[in-house]
Amino acid sequence: MIEPYRSPETVDNGSKMLPIRSIMVGENFSGCPFSPELDRLGSRRFASRLTLPGGGWFFPAAMLHQVLKSKIYKAVTTDSIVEYEGSIEIPRDLMEAAGLWEGEKVLVASLDSAARLETYVLAGEAGTGRILVNGGAAHRIKKGERLTIMAFGLAEMPVVPKKIVLDAENRIERSGR
Incomplete structure (x- = not known):
């Protein structure tokens, strides 16, 4: 299970996550770290960055x-x-x-x-x-x-x-x- 990346200002209030945009696995933008857990699947695979309501990001293991x-x-x-x-x-x-x-x-x-x-x-x-x-x-x-x-x-x-x-x-x- 991949733990979501949470920035220090993240507030987890149980709200649903909202999709932001698709990125290449390993892409680093706006200080968002890449997910080594996803990177093992291959650099050509896409991950979707999901943001949490209070800030922070989550990378699901697979997007079908x-x-x-x-x-x-x-x-x-x-x-x-x-x-x-x-x-x-x-x-x-x-x-x-x-x-x-x-x-x-x-x-x-x-x-x-x-x-x-x-x-x-x-x-x-x-x-x-x-x-x-x-x-x-x-x-x-x-x-x-x-x-x-x-x-x-x-x-x-x-x-x-x-x-x-x-x-x-x-x-x-x-x-x-």
Whole structure:
């Protein structure tokens, strides 16, 4: 556990800490010492300096960022079934190419209607190209709509997401940018 650095004028009154700005680990500014405990993680890692209400600083051990990890772009909905347990069904081969897991939460955005929703992934039969939107989501996204399907993860460092672009038959056209 890293103890917060407290300047002599610090008053700990139980108030929450407020974020000030991000710094490179080891950066010394305005008399603020670097944290050797964080420095062992590597000088390229970022720490966020948090200030205490009465003065002084605190450096959390890790700052997690929510980042894009998987993206399927221009998927075409082949069917939309309201009377089915909610989810989005994606062929297993497309899931593997994009790095998606069965049951993983995804954000689905329609390129045609601008509808956005969150649901979970069901694995469909590989090679079929069938993208099914089921349950309540079928009220928002209809058959034939083009979709962007995204999954996010938590990471300390930048992540290179797996991105694929599909053609009109939901076959992989190319890797995404």
